[in-house]
Amino acid sequence: MPIAEITGNRPGIEGIGSSVTRRVGSEGAVGWSLVSPAVAILLLMTVAPTIYLLQSSFFSFTLLNPELKRFVGLQNFVQVVLDPTIRQDILVTLLFVILAVGIELLVGLILAVALAPRSFGNTIGSTILLLPFAVTPVVSALIWRQLLNPNYGWIDYYLQRLGIIGRPIEWLSSAPTAWAAIVGLDVWQWTPFVALILMAGLQGIPREPQEAAAVDGANSWQTFWHVTLPQLRPFIALAVLLRLVEAFKTFGTVQILTGGGPGRSTELINLTLYRVGLQDFQIGAAAALGILFLILLSMIVSQLLKVLGRNTELLQ
Secondary structure: OOHHHHHHOOOOHHHHHHHHHHHHHHHHHHHHHHHHHHHHHHHHHHHHHHHHHHHHOOEEOEOOOHHHOEEOOOHHHHHHHHOHHHHHHHHHHHHHHHHHHHHHHHHHHHHHHHHOOOOHHHHHHHHHHOHHHHOOHHHHHHHHHHHOOOOOOHHHHHHHHOOOOOOOOOOOOOHHHHHHHHHHHHHHHHHHHHHHHHHHHHHHOOOHHHHHHHHOOOOHHHHHHHHHHHHHHHHHHHHHHHHHHHHHOOOHHHHHHOOOOOOOOOOOHHHHHHHHHHHOOEHHHHHHHHHHHHHHHHHHHHHHHHHHHHHHHHOO
16 A cells, blocks of 8 residues: 555644644633632732722821822822831841741751651651641730739749749840740741751652762761751742741731830831721821832842742752
């Protein structure tokens, strides 16, 4: 049989390609039809409030008299930028985030290294470690407020029994001890989250490079510093990224524990937003502050995403 006749009876490459294209297109349409309700709800819950927030930032009005809304342009942004108390609150927020996330990263790394080897004891330890993370932030703040009470709190009681202090400490009445309280609460609650991410990274690292380093005469510290830690950098960057976003959003725990006091020493930016918007009823100024804070957080997150991408590329 001639070759031309054989090939003529088979579907052409163009026909096969068009068939595959139609199938892929139909599957894509089905996929989009399935996720479109969720996407629509997500857009409604994020885009619409953001548009309203941006619109409100250009007007001056209060919740008491919303009908007296008037356009002021960039005046709210200028007012927020020039307000020295708001600049101080931003610095307080940055200091809180750096201290809390830094301590959580260090302690979480130590716990991850200790609990990474698979054993029954480490499984029990990991379960106990996750208990603070399972408690809601508001409940955690209420528990800590009772523990720090100078009259009947356990912390002062046991510190006195051990002879570390002579009399009860008013933990929430001075700036240094109030800072220790809010940072300590955040570290207690979020260190398990960081440790869990780093533990997953350690358990996924191949053993061959570590064994090769041991054969070459490297001790445990040298192996960890020069072999394990570089391979763990993407997980460290991921943990820092997720924790930074959550730390910048901190509100309930500090509001319940210190209320921003004493004075304004622990006034985080979210507490300022709450005060300006829902206590002073200055919706326009609060919206402008929220927009500026969103821009600042977006810049920080974008830089961390670049670092995370570079660290991931180095290991590929």
